[in-house]
Amino acid sequence: MKSDTAVPVKDMPKTDPRMKLIAAKLKKENFKADALIEILHTAQNAYGYLPKEVLSYITRALHLPPSRVYSTVTFYHFFSLKSKGEHTCLVCTGTACYVKGAQAILNEIERGMGLKAGQVSADNKLGVQVARCIGACGLAPAVVLDDEVQAKVTPGEIIQKINAKIGTL
């Protein structure tokens, strides 16, 4: 039918289940250019970040200019071009959490893990990030560990939980 559906998956092993997910999403969205963000969501969730090969595959599949795709990816904080790590630790530094000692927690994590906020450990196991406010001020100070909100944490507690996460891998 349409030649669009026969986009060559260049440089990509066809057996990669993550690529299959993206290909399925592309098909579901009917290769429409305005579904770019939805498709990028799928890719981000599948890979944990957006590798350049995946971006250029999506670009070709949707017949979009590469700069347009790159501009979308860099505009939204949800998308990242670098790996965020297998496990992510997001420390809320919003006002409520700050008052309740978020800085001490962040310092402890940075010291304990040898990472600065925004960095990923050398073995790609842990990424540390900060957010302005995650909207859970009642749970202050809050830390999001792998999409799980940890309420009213203490520095010692969070280090233990992180070590458990990394250790269980």
Added chain:
Amino acid sequence: MNCYMNTISIIIDDQKLETDPGKTILEVCRENGIDILTMCHLKGVLDIGACRLCLVEIEGVNKLLSACTTKVAANMIVRTNTDRIKKYQRITTELFFAERNHVCAVCVANGKCELQDLGYKVGLDHIRYPHLFPQCEVDTSHPWYVMDHNRCIMCTRCVRVCNEVEGAHNWDVMNRGHQVRIISDFNSPWGESETCTSCGKCLHACPTGAIWPKAIVQGQLQKNPGMINELVEKRKMKL
């Protein structure tokens, strides 16, 4: 339908003007010789109201609106040269200069620069804001042209010309806030672009010394931004 039904009257700076509805305030002002400062406006491509230099006061509206994106309406009373507007024009101009590394004396566009002209027009003698002095790259990878991010004011005229007129969409904008940059393809060197047709329209659209041809000597830069609209008009003509 008689022809009078299609015109509306508006008042700009105490001048009563007859005009067609559907035009922007900026278009009407330009047609009637009323000077409005602009940076991101380029005839021939879509207006985005990004530079905030063409702000005008409209009676009955509290905030200032950009003349390039506001359409005229019947009996609209517009003011373009009040103290409030002049104050904002001055602030905007100062911020343009403070944001990147604009050093006219060593710039290839010295004397042929719309930003420099703007500085003279608003009577810029000093800048009250701290300069950011960002680390910007100069991309010389293209065989004929140079992209100097130090001189870029993010008017996105190159982006719109490349997309709307040339249809190549080599350029776009990445990141946000003060980290925004014009990018080619996947933020790759311009010379490696797969979409650029090397047509040079972005060079003529660029109001400053951010995009310029390699084969020139300082002070001899010639830019022809009017060419963009000529192209657009010619394409509309039926043969």
